[in-house]
Amino acid sequence: MPELPEVETIVRDLRPYLVGSRVEALVHLNPVVVRYPDPQNVAAGVEGHTVAWLGRRGKFIQIGLDSAQELVVHLGMSGTLTLELAAAPARTHTHLRLRLNSGSELRYRDPRRFGRVLLGTEGELEQAGVMPHLGVEPFDPDFAAGLAAEVLRTSRRPVKAVLLDQGVIAGCGNIYADEACFLARVRPGRRAWRLTAAERRRLLLALPIVMAEAIERRGTSFSDYRDGFGAKGQAFETLFVYGRGGRACVRCRSTLRQVRIAGRTTVFCGRCQS
């Protein structure tokens, strides 16, 4: 389940190897994962082009080409984007392979196929309706004072639902929503508009903190996530609540509760998060 910290780790891993590399050939492409445009145009759009820059927006990986187009990859639930030797055998569910002039291959693998690949200029992807409008980045200097604070102040939805809304906060998923709520001592099921100003402020400060910590540990490898080289991250070991339902709260030792909020498994401490 790659969220912002996992996607950021992948981008940082791949950047020095991809920028300046030329795409010799699109070796393999599963049309199912390519949402825009059609597969033939994707091949024509990447072959012979050089990677100019790598970026991230929310959970989307952007691979900028010298043509002004960008290859955009969303990893969904189980996607990985890894750099491998071109000679190494590709695993099953590898949907996209880009042969680079360095002798490596950039491989997109996604067993569950919840992810997707797009190609186009930024404006084109937006106009085609395949790139959703995303909210504010948690590492934006204005994060705690902007859109997210306003939506939290007024929304009748549960706090957790707001945190997961990509149109409000870009890049937050189930893991870091729960972690931020724990750190801020806010119950994830609370209606957002009922939070006090202090609680709201704690929550908005907590999110970039838990994400920065996860990036330092190279991401949470609960199941499928791997970094840009195929290795696991270490952040799962230091999570406070995610995946720990029924176990003891690290702060007060009471049993962590597990419920469903906004359709997602949610873990919190009934005592610490009043």
Add this chain to the structure above:
DNA sequence: CCCCTATCCTGAGGGC
């Protein structure tokens, strides 16, 4: 408009 639920998909894990 707002919010919730069902859906897509495979692999892991539990029960028997």
Add this chain to the structure above:
DNA sequence: TGCCCTCAGGATAGGG
């Protein structure tokens, strides 16, 4: 050992 059932969830479509 093996089979079957359930569950995990990001984004989106559709319903109330």
